[in-house]
Amino acid sequence: MRGWYIESGPESDVVVSSRVRLARNFKDFPFPFRMKEEDEEAVQKRAKEIMVEKENNIDKFEFIDMQKLSPVERQMLVEKHLISSELAGSQMKSGVILSSDEKVSIMVNEEDHLRIQCLFPGMQLDSAWNLCNDIDNIFEESTDFAFDENLGYLTSCPTNIGTGIRASAMLHLPALTMTGYIRGVLEVCGKLGITVRGMYGENSEAMGNMFQISNQVTLGQTEEEIITNIKNIANQIISQERMLRKELHSQNPFRFEDKIFRSLGILSNARILSSEESFKLLSDVRLGVDMGIITNIDKRTINEILISIQPANLQYLVGKQLHAAERDIKRAELIREKLNRF
Amino acid sequence: MRGWYIESGPESDVVVSSRVRLARNFKDFPFPFRMKEEDEEAVQKRAKEIMVEKENNIDKFEFIDMQKLSPVERQMLVEKHLISSELAGSQMKSGVILSSDEKVSIMVNEEDHLRIQCLFPGMQLDSAWNLCNDIDNIFEESTDFAFDENLGYLTSCPTNIGTGIRASAMLHLPALTMTGYIRGVLEVCGKLGITVRGMYGENSEAMGNMFQISNQVTLGQTEEEIITNIKNIANQIISQERMLRKELHSQNPFRFEDKIFRSLGILSNARILSSEESFKLLSDVRLGVDMGIITNIDKRTINEILISIQPANLQYLVGKQLHAAERDIKRAELIREKLNRF
Numbered sequence: 001m002r003g004w005y006i007e008s009g010p011e012s013d014v015v016v017s018s019r020v021r022l023a024r025n026f027k028d029f030p031f032p033f034r035m036k037e038e039d040e041e042a043v044q045k046r047a048k049e050i051m052v053e054k055e056n057n058i059d060k061f062e063f064i065d066m067q068k069l070s071p072v073e074r075q076m077l078v079e080k081h082l083i084s085s086e087l088a089g090s091q092m093k094s095g096v097i098l099s100s101d102e103k104v105s106i107m108v109n110e111e112d113h114l115r116i117q118c119l120f121p122g123m124q125l126d127s128a129w130n131l132c133n134d135i136d137n138i139f140e141e142s143t144d145f146a147f148d149e150n151l152g153y154l155t156s157c158p159t160n161i162g163t164g165i166r167a168s169a170m171l172h173l174p175a176l177t178m179t180g181y182i183r184g185v186l187e188v189c190g191k192l193g194i195t196v197r198g199m200y201g202e203n204s205e206a207m208g209n210m211f212q213i214s215n216q217v218t219l220g221q222t223e224e225e226i227i228t229n230i231k232n233i234a235n236q237i238i239s240q241e242r243m244l245r246k247e248l249h250s251q252n253p254f255r256f257e258d259k260i261f262r263s264l265g266i267l268s269n270a271r272i273l274s275s276e277e278s279f280k281l282l283s284d285v286r287l288g289v290d291m292g293i294i295t296n297i298d299k300r301t302i303n304e305i306l307i308s309i310q311p312a313n314l315q316y317l318v319g320k321q322l323h324a325a326e327r328d329i330k331r332a333e334l335i336r337e338k339l340n341r342f
Numbered sequence: 343m344r345g346w347y348i349e350s351g352p353e354s355d356v357v358v359s360s361r362v363r364l365a366r367n368f369k370d371f372p373f374p375f376r377m378k379e380e381d382e383e384a385v386q387k388r389a390k391e392i393m394v395e396k397e398n399n400i401d402k403f404e405f406i407d408m409q410k411l412s413p414v415e416r417q418m419l420v421e422k423h424l425i426s427s428e429l430a431g432s433q434m435k436s437g438v439i440l441s442s443d444e445k446v447s448i449m450v451n452e453e454d455h456l457r458i459q460c461l462f463p464g465m466q467l468d469s470a471w472n473l474c475n476d477i478d479n480i481f482e483e484s485t486d487f488a489f490d491e492n493l494g495y496l497t498s499c500p501t502n503i504g505t506g507i508r509a510s511a512m513l514h515l516p517a518l519t520m521t522g523y524i525r526g527v528l529e530v531c532g533k534l535g536i537t538v539r540g541m542y543g544e545n546s547e548a549m550g551n552m553f554q555i556s557n558q559v560t561l562g563q564t565e566e567e568i569i570t571n572i573k574n575i576a577n578q579i580i581s582q583e584r585m586l587r588k589e590l591h592s593q594n595p596f597r598f599e600d601k602i603f604r605s606l607g608i609l610s611n612a613r614i615l616s617s618e619e620s621f622k623l624l625s626d627v628r629l630g631v632d633m634g635i636i637t638n639i640d641k642r643t644i645n646e647i648l649i650s651i652q653p654a655n656l657q658y659l660v661g662k663q664l665h666a667a668e669r670d671i672k673r674a675e676l677i678r679e680k681l682n683r684f
Contacts, residue, residue, distance in 0.1 A: 254671050258613035269607030271600035329596050 003102040005080060006303040009122020013290040014238045016170040016210065016303075019081070020128040020227070021117040022136055023155045023164035027144040031156045032092065032109055040093035040109055047108045050142045051097045051135075058134060059099040063108075066094045072321070075312030081119060083107055104135060111156045112164075114139070123234065125167055129227050132165075152219065162219030167230045171237060174209040174287045175244035182211075185237055193217050194233055208279030208306075213237070245291060260288035264297075268339040273332040278309050297339065305338050345444040347422060348645040351464020355632040356580045358512040358552065358645075361423070362470040362569070363459040364478055365497040365506035369486040373498045374434065374451055382435035382451055389450045392484045393439050393477070400476060401441040405450075408436045414663070417654030423461060425449055446477060453498045454506075456481070465576065467509055471569050474507075494561065504561030509572045513579060516551040516629045517586035524553075527579055535559050536575055550621030550648075555579070587633060602630035606639075610681040615674040620651050639681065647680050 005017065025031055026046060029039050044063075051061045066074060066087065074088040082105040083096050094109035107115040116135050118128040139145070146154040153164040160166070176182040189196050193216045198207055213234060215226050249256045263284035267273070273281075286302050288294035307313055309331045315322050318330055347359065367373055368388060371381050386405075393403045408416065408429065416430040424447040425438050436451035449457040458477050460470040481487070488496040495506040502508070518524040531538050535558045540549055555576060557568050591598045605626035609615070615623075628644050630636035649655055651673045657664050660672055 254613050258674070261611040261613055262608050265607030265609075265611030266604050267607075269603040271596050271603055332600070 003080065004119055004121055005102070005307055006300050007121040008299050008303075009120055009124050011123040011238060012121065012299065014171055014173070014241050015123040015234065016121070016172055017081075018120045018123055018125045018128050019117060019166075019168045019170070020125060020132045021115055021166050022132050023112045023153065023160040023166075024114040024116060024136070024139065025112050025146040025154060025156070026114075027146045029113065031146075032111060032113065033156060035092070035109070037093065043113050044093055044095060044108055046143060047097060047106065047114060050139055051106060054142075056138050058131070058138070059101065059104065061097050061099055061104070061106075064096050064098060066090055066096070072312045072315050076316055079310040079313050080307060082117075084110060084115075086110055104131065106135070112160070123169065123231075123238075125169065125227050125231055125234075129165075129167065129223060133223075159216070160218050162217075163221070163223050163226065165218055165223050165226055166214050167227050168212050168214030169230060169234045170210055170212045171234065171241070172209055172283065172286060172290075173211050173237070173241050174283050175248055176237070176241050177209045178248065179244055181240070181244065185240070189213060189233065192229075192233060194230070207276065208283040210279075210283075245287070249291065249293075257288075257293055260284050260293055264288065264294060264339075267335055269336070270332045272328045273309075273335060274328055275310060275331070278331060278335065279306075282306060301338055305335055308338075309334060345422065346461055346463050347444070347649055348642050349463040350641050350645075351462055351466050353465040353580060354463065354641065356513055356515070356583050357465040357576065358463070358514055359423075360462045360465055360467045360470050361459065361508075361510045361512070362467065362474045363457055363508050364474050365454045365495065365502040365508075366456040366458060366478070366481065367454050367488040367496060367498070368456075369488045371455065373488075374453060374455065375498060377434070377451075379435065385455050386435055386437060386450055388485060389439060389448065389456060392481055393448060396484075398480050400473070400480070401443065401446065403439050403441055403446070403448075406438050406440060408432055408438070414654045414657050418658055421652040421655050422649060424459075426452060426457075428452055446473065448477070454502070465511065465573075465580075467511065467569050467573055467576075471507075471509065471565060475565075501558070502560050504559075505563070505565050505568065507560055507565050507568055508556050509569050510554050510556030511572060511576045512552055512554050513576065513583070514551055514625065514628060514632075515553050515579070515583050516625050517590055518579070518583050519551045520590065521586055523582070523586065527582070531555060531575065534571075534575060536572070549618065550625040552621075552625075587629070591633065591635075599630075599635050602626050602635055606630065606636060606681075609677055611678070612674045614670045615651075615677060616670055617652060617673070620673060620677065621648075624648060643680055647677055650680075651676060 026043060029035065029043055048063045052063045077083040077096065078085050078088050082098065082102060084107065087094055087096065087107050087110045092109050097106040097108065098104065103119055105117045107117070116132055118131040120128045148154055152162040155161050155164055173182060176185055186196050195214050195216050197212045198210065213230065215230055263281040267281045267285060282302060282305060285294060285297065289297055289299055289302065308317060311327055314327055314330055314334065322330060368385060371377065371385055390405045394405045419425040419438065420427050420430050424440065424444060426449065429436055429438065429449050429452045432452070434451050439448040439450065440446065445461055447459045449459070458474055460473040462470045490496055494504040497503050497506055515524060518527055528538050537556050537558050539554045540552065555572065557572055605623040609623045609627060624644060624647060627636060627639065631639055631641055631644065650659060653669055656669055656672055656676065664672060
């Protein structure tokens with residue numbers, strides 16, 4: 001397996017990944033929910049011309065046509081965070097433009113004509129924002145976006161108007177969750193205009209103690225101010241989480257390590273594992289690796305497992321459709337293989 | 343570690359051990375609860391003279407004086423099933439005569455002057471009975487036991503009068519327990535005059551799915567009839583247990599193996615393990631080994647763990663007194679060491 005999502009980045013003991021996305025619409029087409037089929041095709045064509053067919057100094061890009069993908073293939077892209085589940089379920093002529101390292105994914109004809117998304121491992125919001133900005137510039141060299149002098153970029157949903165930016169960080173917060181202090185964090189985030197969600201965006205629950213924080217407001221602040229705001233809040237959460245981890249460990253090291261090693265023992269021996277249980281156990285193991293308690297497992301292995309045990313990726317790996325019960329068996333098999341490779 | 347209790351014997355997939363004991367009292371001394379100190383000494387002296395000081399063609403025997411043992415050393419003998427907890431707590435001049443392989447243990451001044459006990463791994467009630475009989479004969483060549491023409495051997499407790507024999511088999515019955523069919527077995531045993539107890543005799547709960555079956559009646563039947571009766575009932579329970587194991591496994595092999603391997607995973611990774619949890623997990627692992635599901639662990643290892651994780655043996659091994667919480671940590675450490683040696 002390759003791609004940004006198995007690498008580790010800065011602050012990776014708490015920050016799994018950073019993401020910036022820009023919502024953009026071409027000036028001369030109706031917004032997606034009012035498009036005719038020829039508009040959909042024309043939008044696709046223009047996006048491809050600019051990002052795929054023309055050369056640029058960022059990377060080589062590839063266009064993936066949603067209509068040519070099986071449901072499993074679409075779902076795999078969702079599980080890798082490369083497209084939204086809305087795009088996966090889309091009936092329109094839609095697609096995604098991917099860079100070779102999958103750090104850049106540009107959804108075409110989702111809620112807006114373009115959703116330019118850059119993903120980096122660890123805490124790298126600046127890098128993600130810079131790359132988004134470069135791609136935005138490539139588009140703006142060749143086309144005009146729907147833009148209003150007073151409001152800024154125009155988008156299908158009013159919550160995205162202005163900068164059209166959403167910056168987010170995926171945080172692994174087991175200690176805050178264990179102690180219940182996460183509730184306080186969520187409250188404060190709400191007051192500061194920060195949204196907190198589970199691993200798979202809106203309406204998804206926090207599986208495996210993973211929380212995604214992102215800005216609510218896209219209007220009235222510059223992109224840099226928004227990024228800085230998220231970074232500052234993330235940094236506060238990171239230091240709280242680190243402090244609590246140390247505190248919990250020093251309070252009762254055996255009890256703490258017992259929990260971590262039991263999870264490792266179950267993960268590397270079970271014959272049946274649901275996604276939910278796997279995420280829970282992997283969270284403990286990740287914590288153990290991050291705290292130096294588990295020393296013979298690589299973080300890459302955990303990241304790889306986290307992607308590959310999800311339903312679509314798992315079925316793709318096995319090469320056939322599987323019922324939920326069959327998946328639980330294959331999932332356990334896969335995890336055992338990967339963990340016993342150390 | 344050496345001794346019969348780590349070996350495997352016939353039918354050892356279900357039968358952990360077989361035990362026969364004879365209750366005997368010297369004719370010319372009061373029974374223990376009415377003895378004076380000089381009687382206690384004299385009984386000890388006679389038992390030693392006959393079994394330790396004189397040569398015999400069975401083994402070399404050693405006398406261990408209870409009054410010279412620390413509480414931990416006494417408890418170790420209880421944990422190895424070599425003495426009763428009553429003897430361990432005794433204030434009298436009491437002791438135990440052990441053969442070098444610890445298959446024979448003769449308690450002196452417990453409830454009766456002598457409790458001649460023979461222990462074998464697996465289903466070997468005949469061997470245990472024959473050895474008991476040989477030892478009984480050695481005594482009877484040199485001394486007279488309290489005996490009544492009509493009643494047979496006289497004992498402190500009327501439940502032992504007659505043959506003075508108790509024959510028992512320690513059975514590992516996880517499938518009968520899992521399915522709840524054990525209740526039916528217990529009921530039938532009761533009706534047939536068979537007592538069922540946990541691993542440590544009277545009043546002990548069935549830890550780790552271990553059940554000891556033994557005869558209630560010692561009067562009106564020959565020793566051979568009593569042994570045959572226990573053997574027959576044990577054989578029925580053994581075949582029920584084996585059938586259920588196969589059935590449970592074939593019904594859902596993954597679910598069955600999942601339980602077994604999770605227990606192995608926890609056992610070989612946990613940092614804190616109570617006796618109770620260890621017995622429970624070891625029961626699953628033993629089942630896995632007996633069914634060929636776990637192939638890289640030796641039954642000897644499980645038997646060795648079963649003895650060495652008990653409080654007194656554990657403290658003896660570590661070489662110092664430990665609180666319960668410290669024992670749980672050392673126990674987990676010891677189990678990890680032993681299991682990861684494969």
